[in-house]
Amino acid sequence: MRASRLLSVLLLLQNRGRMTADELASELEVSVRTVYRDIEALAEAGVPVYADRGRSGGYQLVGGYRTRLTGLSEEEARSLALAGLPVAAAELGLGTVLAAAQLKLYAALPEELRTRAGQVAERFYLDVPGWHRGIERLDRLEEVADAVWRSRRLKVRYRRWDDSAVERVLEPLGLVLKAGNWYLAARCDGSERTYRVSRIDELADDGAFVRPDRFDLAEYWRQWSEQFERRMFPRVALVRLSPLGRDLVPFYLGAVGARALRESGGEPDEDGWSRVELPVEPGAPALGELLHFGPELEVLEPADLREQVAEAVARMGALYG
Known part of the structure; x- marks a missing residue:
């Protein structure tokens, strides 16, 4: 030393x-x-x-x-x-x-x-985490990384998104740093899955495993990310956006919204407004996302989502007299 x-x-x-x-x-x-x-x-x-x-x-x-x-x-x-x-x-x-x-x-x-x-x-300096994000506790990251290096199977106690705990035996294949958060790509019960490292509460070495020769971490992450986005945004809302609303899409809806704007954004009408098909989350989150835009966005379809936005706007108006 x-x-x-x-x-x-x-x-x-x-x-x-x-x-x-x-x-x-x-x-x-x-x-x-x-x-x-x-x-x-x-x-x-x-x-x-x-x-x-x-x-x-x-x-x-x-x-x-x-x-x-x-x-x-x-x-x-x-x-x-x-x-x-x-x-x-x-x-x-x-x-x-x-x-x-x-x-x-x-x-x-x-x-x-x-x-x-x-x-x-x-x-030049690269600061990976996004703004207004808490720092995750990563008590197990070094141990997980070591298992990735040495192709060591791990027996883990993992907290799912609803905070329930499950026991899993994982074959670690790679680590991905996304927006300041670490994710583990691993094989479990014969299939490849993704786990958030901060949710691994306990782990123990469970012996060596043979790493698959043709596993491509970058390609796996690309495919998994696309599937994750489809699960997160199962609905599409047809909306009208003002020029300012178009500018706000990347800020409020991130890369998913920006891509939708490029792929489905029509030509502006005589008032400068354009029609866009935006992917939205199911239930209440979709309403909150669209209300961010205020008067710069009008929901056209689906009808039930338009009604929810209209009702929310009416209630807000009543609050302010």
């Missing part, structure tokens, strides 16, 4: 130039005293580390010294797929591993390319 940290100190100084003890301690998540000991150990090993004293001082390598100890470990190589998702890497327990892998890659780059790579990190 210490040898890995010493290499990280060396690569940090090589990639970033002068760094203070506080900066190194923060980067490596250790104490400043530990940094002092590591710097002494590097010096004793013959690494030319120079210390500048004073308020603006710090540590740096002398004379353009560079190391070629940049080989990636197995874990570091795995973590590179998450290079643009530091939060996801941390949730999977690969945060420090990813940082070490990136340091080694930067160290292997020519100076010009290393500078450009650093500029990208300074100018």
Whole structure:
């Protein structure tokens, strides 16, 4: 562990130039005293580390010294797929591993390319979760990820959407991060299914299994997502939308509504309104979704949904006199 940290100190100084003890301690998540000991150990090993004293001082390598100890470990190589998702890497327990892998890659780059790579990190940041979403507890994510890596069967206690608990034996095939939430694609009772990781309350190793050779996680997720959308939005409402209403569709109905707007949106009439077929949820949620639009949307069909909207609008009008 210490040898890995010493290499990280060396690569940090090589990639970033002068760094203070506080900066190194923060980067490596250790104490400043530990940094002092590591710097002494590097010096004793013959690494030319120079210390500048004073308020603006710090540590740096002398004379353009560079190391070629940049080989990636197995874990570091795995973590590179998450290079643009530091939060996801941390949730999977690969945060420090990813940082070490990136340091080694930067160290292997020519100076010009290393500078450009650093500029990208300074100018672009990917924040995956949506606004106004609570942070899920992910007590079991690392264990689930380990089972995916090692093809280990899991016996789990899983909470369904209605909060009832069931026991399942799963063969984990892959993890998907969608809108800040982690989902597990797994085989259960001979069929492939999807489970929300935050709803796994208990798990235990249940032995090895043989992973199917032709399983394509991306294709599985695409098909499952399409089926999920069809289940969530089993009805279609024919509506009239004002120009502002059209602009509001992606905000209120997300990607599903935006796609419907592209595929079914007709030409605007003389007043600028257009007819669109929008997928809606069953029951009360559909009414709430359509009321979001206020006077910018008129429901034409089905008749029962139009009546529900009209009744809700009348009740609202009565509240406000």
